[in-house]
Amino acid sequence: MGKPSLLKEVLKWFIGRPVTIQYPYEETPIENRFRGRHFADLNKCTGCSLCAIECPADAITMEKLPEEVSVPKNPRRIYPVISYGKCVYCYRCVTVCPFDAYITTNDYKITGPARLYSRDYSLQSVGGGAQ
Amino acid sequence: MEALSELVKKYALTTYSMKPNRLVIEIPRDRVKEVLKAIKEGCGDTGIYVSTIVGTDFPDKKQVRLDYYLVTHPDDNVYVLRTWLPREDPKVDSILDLFPGALSGECETYDLLGVVFEGNLFIRREFFVPTDVASKEVFPLRKDSGV
Amino acid sequence: MAVDKVIEIPVSLEVPIGPQHPALHEPVMLKVYAEGEEVVKVEVNTGYNHRGIEKLVEKNSFYRNIFIVSRVCGICNIVHSNAYVRAVEQVMGIEPPGRAKYLRVLAMELERIHSHMIINAIMAEVLGYDTLFMYIMRDREKVMKAKEILTGNRVLGDYLMVGGVRRDLSEVDRERIKDVLIKLEPEVRKYIRVFEEDETIGKRLRGVGVVKPKDVTLHGLVGPTARGSGVNIDARREGYDAYGEVPFNIIVRSDMDSWSRMMVRWHETIESINMCKYVLENLPSDGPAVPDETKLPRKFPVGEAFTRVEAPRGELTYYVMSDGRQNPWRVKIRTPSFNNIINSGFSYIGYTIADVPVILTSYDPCISCMERAIVTDLRRGEKKYVRFKDLNRGLK
Structure with missing residues (x-):
């Protein structure tokens, strides 16, 4: 009876570097294919609303496009706006979209009031929106 | 698979199968306890356990369906004992003294669907349902509960 | 509770354990x-984490x-979606290809590894062995990384969709997951040795919370709890x-006590690592x-299905009934x-009393799992459905 194996481990890590990551100062390693923030690319979006219907969290609402924005194919002039606070990042909207109109990123840092909705990201894809 | 179906043969109204490969045996409501007693005696204490009790509401048929899912051990076959209760007065004998493991299922089915298990002293409202719903005397899983 | 004769001793003390963190961070009392x-009697009080998911799924497609x-x-989200997806596939008559089936097994076994590691870590914490807790959690993080590589989230x-899985596994990622598993195995073996040899752990766990095989089947206990008592469910x-x-x-294992249940989990972890390796190689x-997903059928035939999955905590069952409409009639x-x-x-x-948290932890409780069924908040007479966004708060 005894616990030599763990004692050795304790000593090893007593002098070693800590495993924890000092997050705000150090980046957490993240996968490229991590399901992070995503938004609609208005060059491709046709305003079909399928993503809003299929969203299990009801996080997507269809909004009217601003007057000054010109989009190639969107007769009804509506586009999906994702509320990142509601979104559960299941990517159902990405996979269900018939026009592959969603741009996906592995960005997991979504806090802050300016980034709470996908509105600006989507508008930037066609040169509009606040920077 | 034969053993259990032989045991309940004389009680069965109809039998059919449910996907994937589960044998459903419909039995009359007043003989539930009798059937389960016969099964327990036939399979032995360690030969079978009650996996789930599922209640489903059918307002248009004015009935509540009660399914007992039994799993035999060690050959892992699933049997479904199915019985229909009138919706206005859903009462059935409790099987708690035969299978204490039915406690959680019976308590939940009463709390959510209002099926009364006669002989089970532990059934009560607010087992899961929050007080504000339970105090309105509605059973949330009934289709017309308005919940 | 399930004991029908309780000897009520007049001078007995009522000790509420919970509902805040009775042993691990779960709301049960x-x-x-x-x-x-x-201890002469225990009542399990529930209802602190009820979110109404069974009603919610009746109202969604x-x-x-x-x-x-x-x-x-x-903790065990993939087994839940697996049971549901397989039930829906049975109703719809779809059979996924073999590659998808293997990938599902891989995801579920990775989940079993990290679930068993977390409950063993929590057991170490409950015993007051915080160092061991930290070590096991550190190594669990490797599995979470493997899961992130496979599914896209820790x-x-x-990961599952009717008719298959939602993302494929590339050759590079396959090697990376294999690498994680190869590094993980010696660590797990080390913890098994600690659990086997450490005197403190032995004294707190051995002979505590004995469940006889007869009680297992009569009370319907499943999973490692049953297998720790020698019942092969x-x-x-x-x-x-x-x-x-x-x-x-x-x-x-046939020791029937808390220690036996924890050892079942550890050895299953090793078994799961081997299964994952087999899946990755074959x-x-x-x-x-x-x-x-854009071309999946939109019509659902009338039918019903009952599926069972071995979740990390035991047998998980789903009953799905379709009446031909877009929403299921009963889940x-x-x-x-x-x-x-x-x-x-x-x-x-x-x-x-000191043994109560140990016994509770050895059953690996998951209260979010337990209390999912019913809705609502009828405040001020208005109906308010528990929305999906509220659900993610209840995760542990």
């Missing part, structure tokens, strides 16, 4: 009646429900998905594992903790 140090049911439990995989023997093809041993390529979820916690009140009797 054990009302313990004790005489001196000895079949495809949306895949993501809702995986929020039943944070915890909530959202394992839904994986049904051979769903690729479990019929992947070789594995079912770990059964991944078939017989068809597209990822179905085109019944019976989680392993639902049986293991509510029906296990009998097993605390005769032990001391």
Whole structure:
């Protein structure tokens, strides 16, 4: 009876570097294919609303496009706006979209009031929106 | 698979199968306890356990369906004992003294669907349902509960 | 609770354990009646974490429900969606290709590894062995990384879809996951040695919370709890998905106590690592594992199906009934903790109060799993459905 194996481990890590990551100062390693923030690319979006219907969290609402924005194919002039606070990042909207109109990123840092909705990201894809 | 179906043969109204490969045996409501007693005696204490009790509401048929899912051990076959209760007065004998493991299922089915298990002293409202719903005397899983 | 004759001793002390963190961070309340140090009766009080998922899925479409049911439990979300998706596939008559089945097994076994590691870590914490807790959690993080590589998220995989899985595994990622598993195995073996040899752990766990095989079947206990008492209940023997093809041993121990249950979990972890390696080496390529989600059928036939999955905590069952409309008529979820916690009140009797958290932890409780069924908040007379966004708060 005894616990030599763990004692050795304790000593090893007593002098070693800590495993924890000092997050705000150090980046957490993240996968490229991590399901992070995503938004609609208005060059491709046709305003079909399928993503809003299929969203299990009801996080997507269809909004009217601003007057000054010109989009190639969107007769009804509506586009999906994702509320990142509601979104559960299941990517159902990405996979269900018939026009592959969603741009996906592995960005997991979504806090802050300016980034709470996908509105600006989507508008930037066609040169509009606040920077 | 034969053993259990032989045991309940004389009680069965109809039998059919449910996907994937589960044998459903419909039995009359007043003989539930009798059937389960016969099964327990036939399979032995360690030969079978009650996996789930599922209640489903059918307002248009004015009935509540009660399914007992039994799993035999060690050959892992699933049997479904199915019985229909009138919706206005859903009462059935409790099987708690035969299978204490039915406690959680019976308590939940009463709390959510209002099926009364006669002989089970532990059934009560607010087992899961929050007080504000339970105090309105509605059973949330009934289709017309308005919940 | 399930004991029908309780000897009521007049001078007995009522000790409420919980509902805040009775042992691990879960809202359940054990009302313990004790005489001196000895427990004479335990009532399990529930209802602190009820979110109404069974009603919620009746009000959502079949495809949306895949993501809702995986929020039943944070730890074992893939088994939940697997049980539901297979039930829907049975109703619809779809058979996924072999590659998808293997990938599902891989995801579920990775989940089993990290679930068993977390409960063993929590057991170490409950025993007051915080160093061991930290070490196990550190190594668990490797598994979470493997899960992130496979599914795209550390915890909530959202990996399954009717007819397959939602993302394929590339050759590079395959090697990376294999690498994680190879590094993990010696660490797990080390912890097994600690659990076997450490005197403190032995004294706190051995002989505590004995459950006899007869009680297991009568009370409907499932999973490692049953297998720790020598009852060989394992839904994986049904051979769903690729479990019929992947070789594995079912770990059964006959010590019947808390220690036995924890050791079952450790040895299953090793078994799961081997299964994952087998899957990674023998991944078939017989068809597209990822179905085109835009082309899935929109019509649902009338039918019903009952599926069982061996979740990390035991047998998880789903009953799905379709009446031909877009929403299911009834979905019944019976989680392993639902049986293991509510029906296990009998097993605390005769032990001391200090043993209660140990016994509870050895059942691996998951209250989010247990109490999912009903809605609502009828404040001020207005109906307010529990929305999906509220569900993710209940995860542990």
